[in-house]
Amino acid sequence: MAQTDRIAVVAGGSAGVGRAVVTALLDKGYKVAVMARGQARLDEMAADLGEDKVFCQSVDVSKADAMEKAAKAIVEKWGAPSIWVNAAMLTTFSPFEEMTAEEFEEILATTLGGQVNGTRAALKHMTKGRIVCIGSGLAYRPVPYQSAYCAAKHAINGFVGSVRSELLRQKSRVSISLVQLPAINTPQFDWARNRMDKKPQPAPPIFSPDFAAKAVMRAATGKERELLVGTSVVKLIFGTMVLPNWLDKKLADDGVESQKSDREESGDREDNLLSPADYPSRAEGSFGDRASDDGMIVDADLARKVVFFGAPALAFLIGLILG
Template sequence: MSRTHHPVAVVAGGSAGVGRATVDALLDRGYRVAVLARGQERLDEMAAELGDRIWTEAVDVSDGTLLDQAANRIVAEFGVPEIWVNSAMLTSFSPFDKVDETEFRKITETTYLGTVNGCRAALRIMSRGNIVNVGSGLAYVSVPNQAAYCGAKHAVEGFTQALRIEIRQAGRPITLSMVQLPAVNTPQFDWARNRMDRKPQPAPPIFQPEVAARGILRAIDTDAREMLVGGSVLKLMVGNILAPDVVESRLEDQGVRMQKSDRPTEDGPDNLDGPVRDQAANAHGPYDSRAYDDGLIVDGDLMRKALVFGGAAAILGLGILVGRSTKPANGSSPQQDLNGATAVPSYHRPVEYRS
């Protein structure tokens, strides 16, 4: 008698935000998903909701030894993964001179070294498939008040390129992709450390986490080297190439203000030293009414070729038009891709079932 086999994926940082949206998207594809995160309460909530379709373990990705041990248990108890997504992150909305070495190190160790540790564990247990490192448009253009996070995302970009070359040299059938995300409506804006005089917000335009998850799946589907999500990331990339001085001048004037919401600050715990308790395992943050539920998703290499052969002005103009053509989630309309075709909400790679 044949037995249905569901392929296995791993999402590190999968109990909230983009990671949680990616877990849900992979489950919709027919994968079983191993979810790694620091917060046991949120993992228990997900296990109660999703049952045996997921496997969970509380682990801090900044600890490579513990992450390796978790990877071993995934193989033994759940199966060998075909997909591994590194999505864990920490940040602090603070001027650099207010961030001491310990705080800066924690953000770097989770956001950067957590990705390094995830890649190391994935390469050790995977025989083939896809590894996706979740990046940010801030890997191209940094913003004030998030120096540690921006530095970590720049580091992830450099590390990913070096490792991708080594994987290809070794001839391993594993694709390593980078997905650069825009500002996303996630719970981090309620629980990240904040020293600004208002609660933080994603610097507009804001996108829903499902848009980010679709970008991650598109990278997997196409074995892309890099995927850009949101017209705002496209504009950051082009702006940094053409006029970095102008970009920095604008951020000098507006960069902090763009990260401040109209909500007052609140006393309460943040997630830098550990997960915040009594917070649900949600993908969405507090800005649903202002977030786009659709967005441009394009291959970064194709964009660079278009920049060379099609002209920078045309691409920048496209980014501006994309920004004008979208509507927030409460009245959204589909965007168009570069060929004028309507962008579909998701891209489905058929899941192979084996007996």
């Protein structure tokens, strides 16, 4: 079937940032195919939003064959998409030495492998449009107790950069973009496997899923290769470039505590690592009272130019003035 301009796919779209992106796409008149593991949340979405607007499929994004089968079904139903968003993720809050090999591999398989499989499936069917991969400030500045998640996000940067160059070489009409997110108030902090003595929280400053979706929509419809979302991400990236050793020590002192809320953790809560958690289809988590709906969204290439060319120029001008 031919490609249209108003078909989108969101892998990992039944909760969290992906769920907010689904709403944003629907508001712009797109039909949205949603992939996620949890059938109950998908059924809820189909009932609430209408099967004429959303096409929900239960898919484990870590399985390449399952992803390709789902993509083929979307194309047969509606046609090829013009937007594809890879948003699925898993994490744990755990010291590395206490994390099992199975846990680490599961996080890599979904958080990295899901984006790889989604991109592969998208490129088999899209002849034009935009693939958006969801990254994180932690792709540049890792934090303690999330070693697997940070490893996956670092790898996504390398994967996307390689594929982007291949698409440019091919003069493809499909392009790929990265959105590096800050701490977002999503359900992951309610359902991720946790070995801390307190309930996890997004490390402040905290932003809403709607703010994240705004950045994703800009990436999906614009031309920027990478967006940095929130001043905290900008600080993490450029702080790491200038003072990596200082940040290592600071995060050794404060990095774990900043991820702990003041809420007690029962220790036996249901988690979503190996199977979907019983949780409604919503974007927001439990920290909405502290989440901001607005902030800075920066073109990463422009930010780098300002830092590396603007700072020396400013120093030169100051020198002229003082001289």
